[in-house]
C-alpha cells in the first residue's frame with residue numbers, strides 16, 4: 001500500500017499579493033516539477049511490487065487539475081485534495097501539519113500506508129522542509145536525497161541509495177523499516193530492467209488514461225473540519241515563517257569569492273540551496 | 284545492494300521471444316498468441332515502423348499458406364494505402380521510352396496487392412500484436428534492442444555469448460536473448476525477425492555479411508501529393524493505384540531499376556540496385572535516385588512542385604543466393620529478411636509477404652512441437668514447413684540455379700550483350716513481333732525468375748528496347764530533388780551521443796573507401812555525410828584515409844558489407860526515426 005504526498009505546487013509565473021503572500025488563485029497551477037521524481041519513485045515501486053497508489057495535495061479547489069496530472073504520471077488509483085479557505089497561505093510548517101493530518105485520516109479511513117513519497121523541494125518555496133516536517137509530524141523515519149530504491153516486502157524494509165549532503169559524488173546505501181517516508185532527489189532514475197515490469201507499466205498507463213478522463217470520480221476533498229484541524233494552527237495564522245521579500249537570485253556576499261551559478265540549473269543550485277536551508281527560517 | 288532488485292542468474296522466462304515487430308515478427312507473434320503461447324515481442328524502434336523501409340507493395344499470394352489479412356483482420360482498410368490496379372514497366376534509352384504492360388506478371392498468383400508505408404503499417408500491426416499477445420501473458424515492448432544471444436554451456440551455466448568478434452557458433456546452446464535495456468531473458472523459442480543485417484543470425488553463425496553480390500540496396504523518396512492530384516495525374520479513382528517500374532540506361536551501367544507506387548496522399552519513388560554493381564561502378568545512390576526523379580518520363584507526375592517528405596534507404600537480401608534452407612539453431616529460428624527470405628522476382632520485389640508466411644509457419648512449427656525435449660524440434664519442423672508449403676522453392680528457384688551457372692559468367696554476358704547491341708540484335712529485339720514476344724517474356728514468372736543478374740537483363744535489353752521501339756518524350760521535368768544535406772536535415776534523429784553504433788576497423792581506402800560513395804547519406808564531394816576521405820601526411824607520404832561520423836546514418840546496413848566495420852544497430856529508440864518508411 002503506497003501513497004504519494006504531493007504537498008505543494010506552483011509555476012514560475014507566480015503572483016504575490018500586497019503582503020507578499022503567494023496568490024495561488026491567480027497563479028497557473030501545475031505539478032511541482034520536482035515531484036516528478038517522487039512520482040517516478042512511487043510508480044517504480046508500484047510497478048515492481050503492486051499495491052495501491054494515492055496522490056494527495058493541499059491547495060485550492062483548482063488543484064484538481066494538478067492531481068489529475070499527478071494521477072496521469074504516477075498512474076494513481078485515486079487522489080485526495082486537502083482544500084479549505086482556512087488552509088490558504090500556509091507555510092511549510094502549517095502545510096506539514098495539514099498534510100500529515102491528511103495522511104493520518106487516510107490511514108484511518110481508507111487504508112494503511114507503507115510509504116509516503118515526496119518531491120525534492122517545491123519549485124516555488126525551495127525550502128525542502130515540507131517533506132521532513134510532515135514526516136516529523138507522522139513520527140516516521142525519513143530517507144532523503146534518494147536516487148535508487150528497493151523494497152523488501154517480506155522483511156518490510158526499504159533499501160535506498162542516497163546522495164550524502166546532496167553531493168553527486170558521494171552515495172550511501174541506507175535501510176529503513178516500513179512505514180517510511182521517501183524524499184527523492186532529482187538524480188532519481190527509475191529503472192525497469194525486467195520485461196514484465198515494462199509490460200505492467202504499459203498496462204497501468206492504459207488503465208490510467210481511462211481513469212484520468214473522469215478524474216473527478218476518483219477525487220476526494222477534505223477540509224479542515226474533515227481533518228479535525230484547529231484553524232489557529234493552520235493556514236496563515238499557523239504559519240511561523242515570514243518571507244520578507246523574494247529576490248530573484250540569492251547573490252553571494254561580495255567580499256567572498258563569487259561563483260556564477262545558473263539558477264535554472266537544478267544540480268548546480270543544489271549546494272546553494274543546501275547552504276541556505278538552515279537560514280530559511282522555521283526554527 | 285542491487286537497487287534494481289535483480290538477482291544473478293535468475294532470468295525472466297517467456298515461452299517465446301520475438302525480436303523485431305516488422306511483418307515477419309508481427310505475423311509470428313500473432314500466430315503464437317493464437318496458439319496460446321506466452322509471447323514477448325521486443326522492438327528497437329520508438330514504435331514499430333520507425334526503423335523500416337520498403338518500396339513497398341505487399342502481396343497476398345494465392346498459393347501462400349498465410350497472408351497478412353489472414354492474420355490481421357481489417358489490415359487493408361486500416362494499414363495499407365492504395366491497391367495496385369495498373370502495372371507497367373518503362374524501358375528507357377536516353378529520352379526514348381517503351382512501356383510494357385506488366386499486369387499479367389503482377390497478377391500471377393496474386394489475390395491482392397496494396398502499396399504500404401511502413402510507419403503506418405507496422406505501428407498498426409504493433410497495436411494489434413500487443414492486444415493479441417497481452418492475452419497470453421506477453422506483449423510488445425518498444426525501445427528495446429536485443430544485442431545478443433543467451434547460451435547455456437555443457438555444465439548448465441547460462442550466460443550471454445562472448446561479445447567478441449571471434450565467437451564460435453557452438454559455444455553453448457542458445458536459450459535466450461540479451462538486451463541493451465533489459466536483463467537477459469530466457470525463452471523456449473526465439474524468433475529472430477530482426478530484418479536485414481540481423482545481428483542474431485550473424486551471432487548464431489547462420490548468416491554472414493561478407494559478399495556484396497548477395498544484397499541489393501534500396502533507396503526511396505516519399506513525395507507529398509494530395510489525393511486529388513494523385514487521382515488526376517495517374518487517371519485513377521480513390522480506390523485505385525499504379526505501379527511503374529523503370530529500367531534501361533538512365534542508371535548507366537548499374538544493375539537495378541526504379542519504381543513508383545501511389546499511396547493515398549503521396550508517391551513512393553525509389554531505386555533498387557545490386558550492391559556489388561553499385562560498388563563496381565562507384566555509383567552514388569542518391570544521384571541514381573535523382574536521375575529517375577528528374578527524368579522526362581516522370582515529368583507529368585512530379586515535374587512541377589516536387590515536395591519530398593522523406594529520404595530513406597535499406598539493404599535487401601537476395602533470396603536466390605542467401606535464403607537459408609535450414610534457418611534455425613537450437614531454440615532460435617530466423618524469419619523474413621533475417622533469413623534472407625526476400626525474393627526479387629525479376630522486377631517484382633517480394634519480401635514482406637514471405638516474412639509474414641515464414642513468421643506464421645515458425646509459430647505453427649513451435650505449436651506442433653511444443654513440449655518436445657529436443658531444442659531444435661521447432662526449427663526442423665519450420666524448415667520442413669517452408670519446404671512443403673512451396674515457400675522455399677519461390678525463394679530459391681531451381682531454374683535460377685541452372686541458368687546462373689552459365690549466364691553470370693562475364694564472358695557469356697559480354698557475348699550475349701554484344702549480339703544484342705549489334706545491328707542484328709537490335710533488329711531482333713526491335714521488330715514489332717519481338718515486341719509482343721518480349722512483353723510476354725517479361726510477364727512470364729518463369730522467365731523473370733531465371734533472368735540472370737547481369738547487365739543483360741537490367742540494362743542491355745531495356746535499353747535496346749527503348750532505343751529501337753521507344754518513343755522520344757520531350758516533356759520537361761522541373762523537379763528539383765533536395766540535396767543530400769537537405770535530405771539529412773529533414774530526417775529525425777535521436778543521436779546516442781558518445782556511443783556510435785558503427786566503428787571503422789580499417790580506415791584504409793582499400794578496405795573501407797567503397798562506403799564513401801555506396802553509403803546513401805555520404806558522397807565523394809559532400810563533407811556532411813557519414814563517410815568521407817581525408818588526406819593525411821605520415822612521414823612525408825600522403826595517404827588517403829576514410830573517416831566515419833555515424834550521426835546522419837540511416838542504418839541501411841551497406842557499410843556493414845562494403846567496408847571493414849564493427850557494425851551494430853543503435854540502442855533502443857536511438858538513431859534515425861522514419862515517419863513514412
Ligand SMILES: Cc1cc2nc3c(=O)[nH]c(=O)nc-3n(C[C@H](O)[C@H](O)[C@H](O)COP(=O)(O)OP(=O)(O)OC[C@H]3O[C@@H](n4cnc5c(N)ncnc54)[C@H](O)[C@@H]3O)c2cc1C
Pocket residue numbers: 302303304305306307308325326327328331332334335336337338339340341342427428429430476477478479482500501502503553554555596597598599618619620621624625632633634635636638852
Ligand atoms: C527500397 C525497398 C523497397 C522494397 N520493396 C518491397 C516491395 O515492394 N514489396 C515487398 O514485399 N518487399 C519490399 N522490400 C523488402 C521488405 O521491406 C522486407 O523484405 C521486409 O520488410 C522484411 O520484413 P521483416 O519482418 O523480415 O523485417 P523488417 O521489416 O526489417 O523488420 C525488422 C524489425 O526488427 C527490428 N529490429 C532489428 N534489429 C533489432 C534488434 N536487435 N532488437 C530489436 N528489434 C530489432 C527493426 O526495428 C524492425 O522493426 C523493399 C525493401 C526496400 C529497402
Ligand code: SF4
Pocket residue numbers: 785798801802803804805813814833835836837838839840841842843
Ligand atoms: S553509415 Fe553505413 S549503415 Fe549508415 S547509412 Fe551509411 S552505409 Fe548505411
